[in-house]
Amino acid sequence: MRSVFLAAVGFCLMVPLAAPVRAQAAEAPADEASRLRKLFADSDEAALKRSPLSALFRGDQRYADQLGDFFSDAALDAQKAAAEADLAALNAIDRDKLSAQDRVSYDVFRWQTETNLKGFAPELVAATQGRPIDHMRGIHTFIPDISTGESAAPYKTVKNYEDGLKRLTSFAFQLDMATARFRQGMAAGVVQPKLVTTNVIGQLDTLLVGGTAASVMMKPVGKFPDSFSAADKARLSADYARVVGSEVNPALARLRDFLKAEYLPVARDSVGLSAMPGGAALYEYLIQTNTTTDLTASEIHDLGLKEVARIRQGMGAVQKRMGVKGELSDFFTFIRTDPRFKPKSKDDLRLRYEAVGKRVNTTVGSLFSTLPKAPLEIRPVPEFREKNDAAGSYQSGTPDGSRPGIFYYNTYDLPSRTTQGIETLYLHEAVPGHHFQISLAQENEALPAFQRFGGNTAFVEGWALYAESLGPELGMFKDPMQLQGRYDDEMLRAMRLVVDTGLHAKNWGRDQAIEYMMANSAMGRTDATIEVERYIAMPGQALAYKIGQLTISRLRADAQAKLGRTFDIRAFHEQVLMTGALPMAVLEKKMADWVAGQR
Incomplete structure (x- = not known):
């Protein structure tokens, strides 16, 4: 996810990071601890070489001239072999001889490695590799995005520009590799739904509008640094025009034409993963990887129904407070149609987000003892991807602060959106x-x-949803319409439990899912459609939000109950956040140990 501030929410804060973590790490016997850290370092370096873009997003430029291998059998074999070697090395380390902090790292690494290895089961590989691109995740939009000069890839030096050219040349080749994977899926009956295919075709059409000169991948040559010589500017401009015009755009057009002429006629009318060969097993695996739990689709569906019913009660209380008569559906219609709740313009939307940011910055220190050093920016979603993007997203910055974190807000179809x-x-x-x-x-x-x-x-999405619940403690939601917005967004995550499992395990159709979401929230049809089509393209991902949030909220309630007056919310948040994104079982064990140590 991605995000930026056109007029910066400039909090660049400093606080030193968790000295206790460093102290704990030193407690382990040197041999076991050093072997563990060497395993982590070696595994990470090998992963960066296999995935150069991961390094690029960290601000590591060593492999910036490479794109990586997304689709070949050799790349898959290398990933599997690396995971097997990592697990064997981990098994040779005595966990009992590690410090508490290193045991957490050990457990996270084991969970990740074992989970990754499960994904190499032949049935799962076949069901995944034959569908290499969808409208939510795919190199066809991701690579153009990072090639604009407005994302993770820097365009500050001549070498940066030359690295970008090499990535674009590789991009053209990888697009043809994606077509080969699509053909492989067709032969096995593993195909995308028609609506996903149609959305991808639309994205490719948008990228090709206006030809080479209008391509988003030509943006860097329109803003050369002043330090560049005239000769370098002329050479690079010509090289970019050649690569985009004669390599990348033709490859995008080949993929689009293939999808239109050959793939779309055989694409699925069904939208659920279980309708596809190997789809049911893949969905079960995706539930496990996304929620980090062993919950079944039926258990999650039932949990979602209960959460929807609970949140509807809160919405009803806001409706009564605002004096809106009728059923809850009448309240939703009131919100969707009253011009008071519509953004007046794209600038109006930006200014509203900036104002919220300034307010939050004045109170956030009451809940957190360690604050990020990284700056934050707020930006609109780029036009070439806004039609299929969510209402908001986040792109991380770099650890050194040289690239800010970015909060993206969507301005597509502004009249359908509410504030x-x-x-x-x-x-x-x-x-x-x-x-x-x-x-x-x-x-x-x-x-x-x-x-x-x-x-x-x-963890990542569960934390973000939990963060929404901190609104009252941060001085938010005093306006009843913003409180309704809080309920509406929580409802979105509860509905996802129902809709995602409905689509992929209970034979729901697209329209049924859209109508369910509109019946239980104030979402407009445009947003509801984008959401449902996202779940169709990304099975299981949307389940993680509510599962993670419920876990973190339960851990907080448990800590408050057991610690009573000694409970410190800043210390609780420190413990949750300062060891990275943990699987739920690892987080629960860590927090139980922390609570026990506080008593």
Whole structure:
């Protein structure tokens, strides 16, 4: 996820990071601790070589001239072999001889490695590799995005520009590799739904509008640094025009034409993963990886129904407070249609988010003792991807602060959007949500790299949803419409439990899912459609938010009950955040040990 501030929410704060973590790390016997840290370092370095873009997002430029291998069998074999070697090395280390902090790292590494290895089961590989691109995740939009000069890839030196050219040349080749994977899936009956395919075709059309000169990948040559010589500017301009015009755009067009002519006619009318060969097993695996639990689809579906019913009661109380008569559906219609709750313009939306940021910055120190050093910016979603993007997203910065964290807000179809969720979305994507959690992990040099830069969806999104619940303690939600926005956003995550499992395990259709979401929230049809089509494209991912949040909220309630007056919310948040994104079982064990140590 991504985000930035056009007029910066400039809090660049300093506080030193968790000295106790460093002290604990030194307690382990040198041989076991050093072997563990060497394993982590070697594994991370090998992963960066296999995935150069991961290094790029960290601010590591060593492999910046490479794109990586996304689709080949050789790349898959290398990933599997690395995971097997990592697990064997981990098994040779005596966990009982490690410090408490290193045992947490050991447990996280084991969970990640074992989970990754499960994904190499032949049935799961076949069901995944034959669908290499969708409208939410795919190199066809991701690489253009980082090639604009406005994302992770820097364009400050001549070498930066030359590295970008090499990545674009590789991009053209990888697009053709994606087509080969699509053909492989077609032969096995493993295909995307028609609506996903149609959305991807639309994205490719958008990228090709206007030809070479209008390409987003030509943006860097329109803003050369002043230090560049005239000769370098002329050479690089010509090289970019050649690569984009004769290599990248033709490859994008080939993929689009293939999808239109050959793939779309055989794409699925069904939208659920279970309708596809191997889909049911893949969905079960995706539930496990995204929630980091062993919950079943039916258990999650039932949990979602209970949460929806609970949140509807809170919405009803706000409706009564605002004096809106009728059923809850009448309240939703009131919110969707009353012009008071519509952004007046794109600038109006930006100014609202900036104002929320300034307010949060004045109170956040009451709940957190360690604050990120990384700056935050707020930006609109780029036009070429806004149609299919969520209302908001976050892109992490670099640990040294040279690239800020970015909160992206979506301005597509502005008349259909409402302002009720402004405060909640900021809390989720920015402060104290994703920007806090991701930045604090990255900046904590006491952690191994896989904990600083890795993670799992249940923790990352669960924390961000938990951060929304901190609104009252941060002075938010005093306006009843913003409180309704809080309920509406929490309802979104509860509905996801119902809708995602409904689509992929209970044969729900797209329209059924959209109508369910509109019946239980004030979402407009545009947002509801984007959400449902996201779940269709990314099975299981949307389940993580509520599962993670419920776990963190339960851990807080348990700590408060057991510690009573000695409970310190800042210390609790420190413990949750300062070891990176943990699987739920590891987090629960860590927090139970912490509570026991406080009594």
